[in-house]
Amino acid sequence: MTFSSFAGFDFGTSNCAIGLYQDGRPTLVSLPDHGSYMPSTLFAPTRDVISGWLYQKLKQKNMADVYQNARAQHIETSLGALREAMLDGFDSELLFGQQAFDAYMEDPFDCYYVKSPKSFLGASGLSARHCQWFEDIIAATMWHMRGQVAQATGEYPDKVVIGRPVNFQGLNSEQSNRQAISILTQAAKFAGFSQIEFLYEPLAAGLTYQASLKEPKRVLVVDIGGGTTDISMMEMDPNFDYKFDHQRLVLGYSGERIGGNDFDIALNLQTLMPHLGMNQTLANGQPMPHKIYYDAACVNDLPAQSHFYSRESEKLLLDLKDDMQSDYWQRLHRLKHEQLTQSLNRSAEQSKIALGDSIEYQCYLDYLEDGLQIFVYQQQLKQASEKLTRALSSLIHEVLTQSGCQPDVLFLTGGSANSPVIKRFLAEHFQGIQQVSADNFGSVTEGLTRWARQIYS
Known part of the structure; x- marks a missing residue:
């Protein structure tokens, strides 16, 4: 097994993917349990078992020293929690991707489930323990x-280029970015990567598109992922010499913490939460408090979720x-007590996807009430x-101002960039300019892998 190879790692808000150079070209690895893309989810019996699980895995490979030194105060407690979970009949393995979501759906109340951890990395107010x-x-x-x-290819990459958005958060962006990069770097070291570099995700996607060009073009890269949107104006040239700094390609860029998850939340509030009482008038004549619904819908906001499940909300x-x-009241009560906010968010996401090809979608909410189903409409998605x-x-305007030019072509990448709502918006904004749609997820991973080859070879 090879331990000296390099990889491009797209640790995305919605999906994770990893690429290697194989047969002279960047290739997304088909993971045995997940395929080319693994949903960014984790399932554990309790949060306390994660540290012990990771320590055991690292120790089996004689790679636990760095992690053991960093978590000396917590490992024994976590190993105890892991043993206790096993005695209670829980599997000792953590689950990831679709397997994690399936296990969560079996019993949402009695587990620890995390979706889109990347969404939280730049959040304000995280304690050292968080x-x-x-x-x-x-x-x-x-x-x-x-x-x-390693299971798929026999290679165990130890050098990596990890994608990152321009900004992990909209507010206090520099502090948020430092915090997020620190978390990702430390995690990558724990996981055994010996060399770690980062590359802006829109630049990675741009490098992928550049490889397909026959002549120089100014390209506006529109990268809308699950949690962030990054816009970059790039001067692309198929004859670009990779020995030079890739930043020379960039004429302007901007980013903000908005993405596919935010579309899901907006659609949830617009179409699903009213069936749990949002926007209703109470019997005493007062309006229904909105905050409890916003807290429930914002699954990418740790303080909001904590408040929804708090005694105060109870x-x-x-x-x-x-x-x-x-x-x-019964539906809202069930949402809270059975910890179903992720399930409701998933219903909103499924509605958003379906409305890309249809003017209406029949959404089933029978996990909140037997037989409950509602219709969601494309016009509602547009309004949301x-x-x-x-x-x-606003982001596009900022990039055009920085670059002082208009693009020759729009390059759309990320899980939400090819949404009909987004494509129609861009067509109105850039009339007559060609839109090129990339592999929604693979273009970033491919670009990260190309850059990994350049800096590690």
Whole structure:
């Protein structure tokens, strides 16, 4: 097994992918348990077992020293939690990707489930212990993926280029970026990577598109992922000499923490939450408090989720019971007590995807009430997306101002960039300019792998 190879690693908000150079070209590795893309999810019996699980895996490969020194105060407690979970009948293995989501759906209440950990890395107010938890979650995910690569190819990459957005958060961006990069770097070290570099995700996608060009072009790269949107104006040339700094290609860029998850949340609030009582008037004549619904919908906001599941929200629910319509109260109560916010978010995401090809979608919410189903319409998706498309317009304006030019072509990449709502918006904004759609996820991974070859070969 080879331990000296390099890889490009797209640790995405929605999906993770890893690429190697094989047969002279960058290739996405088909992971035995996941395929080319693994959903960014983790399942564990409890949060406390993750550290012990990771320590055991590292120790089996004689690679535990760095992690053991960093977590000396917590490993024994975590190993104890892992033993206790096993005695209670839980599997000792963590689960990732679709397997994690399936296990969560079996019993959402009695587990620890994380979707899109990347969304939280730049969040304000994370304590040192919170940062350590995210380091462990990401290190466990990276360790799992390295093992999958080894199983598929016989290579165990130890040099990596990891993609990153321009900004992990909209507010306090420099501090947020430092925090997020620190978490990712430490996690990658724990997972056994000896050399770690980062590359802006839109630049990675741009390098992929550049390889297909026959002549120089100014390209506006529109990269809309699950949690972030990055816009870059790049001067692309198929004859670009990779010995020079890739930053020379960049004429302007900007980014913000908006993405596919935010479209899901907006659609959830617009179409699903009203069936749990949002926007209703209480029997006492007062409007329904909105915050409890926003906290429930914002699955990428750790403080919001914590508040929704708090005793304070429980008291509010009890206070509202006599003034709310009974079926609305029962659905909201079930959402909270069975910890189904991720399931409701998934329903919104499925609705968004379906409305790309249809004017309506029948959404089943029978996990909240037997037989409950509602119709969601394409026009509702457009209305829910207006705030986000305005933010996208602002980012584009900033990049055009920086670069002082218009693009020859638009290059769309990321899980949400090819949404019909986005494509129509861009067509109106850049009339007559060609749109080129990339592999929604693979273009970033391919570009990261190309850059890994350049700096590590």
